[in-house]
Amino acid sequence: MEILGVYTIIKNMEKLKQLLVTLDIDLFQPKDRQQRNLIQSNLNSWKIVVWSFWLLTLIWLFFYNFSPILDKTSKEYRLPFRAWYPYNTETSLQYELIYLHQFIGITYLTIISINVDTLIAALNMYTGAQLDIICDNVRKFHNSETDTPADANRKLTNCIHHHRELLKFVEFTNNFYNWVIFLQFLVGGVSIGLAVFQLTVVSVDEIQVFMYCWFGNEIEVKVV
Template sequence: MVNDLKAVTAIIFLNLSELLGILKSYYLIKNMAKLKQLMITLNSPKFQPKNERQIKLIEPNLKFWKQIYYVYWVMSSGALFFWATFPILDKSVKDHRLPFLAWYPFDTKVSPFYEIAYVHQVIGVIFVAISTVGVDTLIAALCMYIGAQIDILCDNLRQLSGVNFNDLLKTVTSF
């Protein structure tokens, strides 16, 4: 029985974080065909800006998404660096402390098992971080794209005028 509440909460947090990353990766891979078809559809001319005004209209959205992307990667990289090097910076590497509490079916205090377990934990957390950041930034990009499409549609509707309004409306909104 574990009497250390900090250790138990740390293990629960780590396990739930890893599980969430694995689930995100699983559902991304499972729905890859739908995602590819969506990307092909979104790349068609009817979903692209029609003129320079519309390009300038959606540029702030794209810049904001890029900022979110870079900030998320920088923060994740910082967290990964400190997780991977914590035992080294803490000087507990001498006691063969691993970055994360874990049970292994072998003695991790003995070399080379300690090094193998250490590398295993670091590679595992890097994989989960990359997949999590990738999926989350993909979702942010899709949300940005939806907003850009709404901006383009609003601009198209603002430009409609004249006698053939109904015909123009059908042309602009035809999918």
């Protein structure tokens, strides 16, 4: 799953670069302290979810990798996960080398999974933040005491242009990660079903799916 996710991201790397360039244009930047606070609020929510995900995943990773040592089944040459090898793994040197290989492989794939998931959550978070900025601009597009009708018309035009550019950004974002999310929901759903009695594994998988649902729902709420 993680390998497919990385392949999809590498394949769409140009799209990701374009998304980052779009986020850096002046139109998408906060104009005052209030708008910076709006973005910071979204960013803080993202950080809380990401750190929770990291914590749960690292706890799971520790117990998964060291379970043969903790329950002393390493004396029986049990590996972190079952796998078939075309040679005897129940000899001293080969067992340690295979254990190290599995340890590195699981850790590497876990880090990849975390970074892919948090990247997608970050893109959704910034989409929600842009909606907050647009709403704030609409609320303040006309000040009867200081703005002329021409000023109000210019600000309203900028709001419409910002909204159209954001729609393009959202469409580009969906094209970038739609297959990654599809695979994540597919594999995550199967994993949760198979591991229903393994609470640690369920917690990690639920957080993975939760990030997509949470930040996607935030966009839906702000659009409404």
